[in-house]
Amino acid sequence: MNANIIRKKTKVVKVGNVKIGGNNPIIVQSMTNTPTYDIEKTVRQIRKLEKCGCEIVRVSVPDKKSSMAIKSIKERVKIPIIADIHFNYRLAIMAIENGANGIRINPGNIGDKNRIKKIVDCAKLHNIPIRVGVNSGSIKKSILEKYGEPCIDALVESCVENVKILENFNFYKIKISLKSSDVLTTVEAYKKISKIFEYPLHIGITEAGTIKTGTIKSSVGLGILLYLGIGDTIRVSLSGDPVEEVFTAYKILYSLGLRKRGIEIISCPTCARTEIDVVKLANKIEKKYKYLEKPVKIAVMGCVVNGPGEAKEADLGIAGSKEIGVIFKKGKILKKVPVDNIEKEFFIFLDDYLRNA
Ligand code: SF4
Structure with a gap:
């Protein structure tokens, strides 16, 4: 409920x-x-x-x-x-x-x-x-x-x-x-x-x-x-x-679900399992899309073990790993991507998502 x-x-x-x-x-x-x-x-x-x-x-x-x-x-x-x-x-x-x-x-x-x-x-x-x-x-x-x-x-x-x-x-x-x-x-x-x-x-x-x-x-x-x-x-x-x-x-x-406008970042607090620079990436996304009107929830999670599951409500998310990270949508993995390339790939997915949202 x-x-x-x-x-x-x-x-x-x-x-x-x-x-x-x-x-x-x-x-x-x-x-x-x-x-x-x-x-x-x-x-x-x-x-x-x-x-x-x-x-x-x-x-x-x-x-x-x-x-x-x-x-x-x-x-x-x-x-x-x-x-x-x-x-x-x-x-x-x-x-x-x-x-x-x-x-x-x-x-x-x-x-x-x-x-x-x-x-x-x-x-x-x-x-x-x-x-x-x-x-x-x-x-x-x-x-x-x-x-x-x-x-x-x-x-x-x-x-x-x-x-x-x-x-x-x-x-x-x-x-x-x-x-x-x-x-x-x-x-x-x-x-x-x-x-x-x-x-x-x-x-x-x-x-x-x-x-x-x-x-x-x-x-x-x-x-x-x-x-x-x-x-x-x-x-x-x-x-x-x-x-x-x-x-x-x-x-x-x-x-509070009373108005929907702009970007909402769901990012994990980071812990010993963290494999990507969550803080840097979350801030970068928030800054880049600061003036966005369309409502969108973006997750930036530090590990693939818990990330996609913990950020199920996100419209689009990224979770880090030592070598292969994931890009996910509503908790489901869309693509596995080498971490060196994950940020770039994520922005392509995000822009595409926003174009069609
Ligand atoms: S998502 Fe992974 S890295 Fe982030 S706090 Fe949870 S367990 Fe730690």
């Missing part, structure tokens, strides 16, 4: 032409780290993100020139753009008027209700959604004082309060996020909020850390949530090149 993830029921919200929530695929998003007003740099980065499968991109809008830049950026990229706004309602309105497909705000830090209403009216007019983005660093003072720290209940209460502000203006094109840099706090907060609202959830571990640490924290946190059926769009937050966020997001989704 195979394990199946049953996703929690959520409403569908559209960001540009991308649908989030309901039965739609879990959408992968990222965020640029260029100055948004530097149109050339930002467009270049978004195109790189598009190439590795990013489906929505968020840009920071800290000033007027960044807000205005959205118009030109949009003309040169394909994926929807979300403007990330803090404090300044005028910037939010300007971003929407310049074509942002969605905005992320924390209504509580925008100020008085009239200002929030102006943003909501503008979002209604342009038919775009708003993400209520609460995180542990932006919980309002009175809630923090009540709980003493940015704990699970503080995040949830802050989120509920912010969503209600929008609902009180009859605005329902809402997505929600409530992130902490602490994995368990984030998981518990999302579990609670998913019982309260049916709005689609944007999930992520905020400020997760450097590429390695952040990948581990995000994989654990998002893995738990996704396994529980929680999450309609994901952003892996890493201190590094944002393309790594997208690769990591797909790997998390791939490992």
